[in-house]
Amino acid sequence: MNVVVDLGNSAAKVGIFDHQNLMEKHSFNDQKDLKVFLQSSTADNFIISSVKSEADEIAEWPLVNGKRLILRHTLPLPLTNLYKTPATLGVDRIAGVAGGKQLFPFNNCLVIDAGTCITFDFIDKDGNYRGGAISPGLRMRFQAVHTFTARLPLISPIETPELIGDSTETCIQSGVINGLVAELDGIIEQYRMKFGDLQVILCGGDARFFENKLKASIFASPDLVLVGLNSILIYNVNL
Template sequence: MNVVVDYGNTSAKVGIFKERRLVDKIVFDSAEKLRGFLENYSGDYIIVSSVSVDATVVMDWARHFKAKFILTPSLPLPVVNRYATPQTLGVDRIAAACGAYELFPNQHCLAIDAGTCITYEFLDAGGNYLGGGISPGLRMRFEAMHTFTARLPLIQPVDQPALIGTSTEQCMQSGVIYGLCDEIEGIILRYHEKFGDLKVILCGGDARFFENKLKAAIFAVPELVLSGLNSILIYNVNR
């Protein structure tokens, strides 16, 4: 079994793969719980990707594996990284791009990760990762309005906001949710205009929230980053 660890800003996701098939996913809300799991799990290979903690610390907990990999800018990838500053590229972003390549090889792909931030990752049909974009995510926008104003409250998103808000809360929900949907739709349209036909893959913690709100043709793959990490792991094991 392959074990992939995606340590994000708020939690750690662990995917367990049998070759290229995801057989189990576990979410840990604390480092202590993740440590307990890894110290007692015996698998073949493991890869760790982290944007919030030192990945070498997490790897020290993985005692019973044949081989271990940490996703860093120097780790070989199944795609060609054309990013101008690869040392600054978030590991979750390149993992999403590799996940898109795993699903749709030889096709233009736009991977959209709807998490703490919204990230856009473009991969051309030749397997070249070119970059993308970053913007504030759903909850970050609500928190920003509350933090940087004197009177706006901190509110939660709702599934079906009113278009015309009749209260401050409804107006904030309308502005954030419809504004973000139109942002995503607009960026997808720009990529279509520039590159023609492409596959659009939506992933991340808020993927389900946006899945039925977007008019563009998309593939919702919530575990795209885990699949991308597993493809990177397999690529390095077989080198």
């Protein structure tokens, strides 16, 4: 049994895998609850990906019989990393493209993670990770409109904003959400023009706002990072 942990900015996701099969998944907003869960679990192998600094401490919580790994830029990967500054590459991004390669090993893949930021990561059909782009996320854009103006309010996103807003609130909703959809469609189209056949994979906490609005055909995979972490763990176990 493999236990993988994706520790994000606001929550921790845990996946329990039997080889490549995701058997269970759990989410924790409180680190104390995460600690209780991990300390009560036994793993053959364990890996953690963290955008924070507590990975070393958390990695000691579960009882592990085999490999106990922390995803860092120095860890061997089941892909070729062509990023020029690998030490600055977010571990959640590399786990995402590893998940894309696991799901679609013979395709050009564009992984779009709609989280705090929107990240675009491209891995080609030969397993070369090329890099991508980072853009402000949905809620970050609403916050920026409010923070950097004198009178515009902080607005919450809605599922289907009108194209033409008829109030300040609906104008902000239209501008942020419809503008971001247009951005996503435009970037996907540029990748398609450059690389031809392309598999687009969408994940992240705000994916639901976009998966039915995009013109391009996409594959929604809410567990993509967990799948990628497990593939990295299996790769290292088999070294």
